[in-house]
Amino acid sequence: METSQDPGQIVARLEALASPVRLEIFRLLVEQEPAGLVSGEIAERLDQSHNGISFHLKSLQHAGLVTVQREGRYQRYRAAMPVVRALVAYLTENCCSGAQDCGLSTATESISPLT
Incomplete structure (x- = not known):
């Protein structure tokens, strides 16, 4: 997989995920693939305001982590899975020396889930 991405793009994507609300939105959209969700859902x-969610969705969209498709008066949001896979591949190759497990089996045991 091609992992020679612009470091500025990588940083922008990681910054977009650094917000707890945006991370939760992103996780929800990944879970709902391929159908996605409209912003009201x-x-x-x-349990957030529609305006707040719209603000966070714009940030995720600007970072390239979500796509949007108009459906009548609604907009359906989906996780941009090719971008996500490229981000994971970049981190694996450049931060883990290409090791697929990257020591994650032991490292993730000490990380508590966000929910």
Whole structure:
């Protein structure tokens, strides 16, 4: 997989995921692949205001982590899975010396889930 991405893009994507709300939105959209969700559904599921969710979705979209498709008066959001795979590949190759497990089996045991 091609992992020679612009470091600025990588940083922008990681910064977008650094917000707890944006990370939760992103996780929800990944779980809902390939159908995605409209912003109102996201707001309801995360018990957040529609305006707040829209703000965070714009940040995720600007970073290239989500795509949007108009459906009548609604907009359906989906995780940009090719971008996600490229980001994971970049981190694996450049931060883990290409090791697929990257020591994750032991490292993730000490990390508590966000939910």
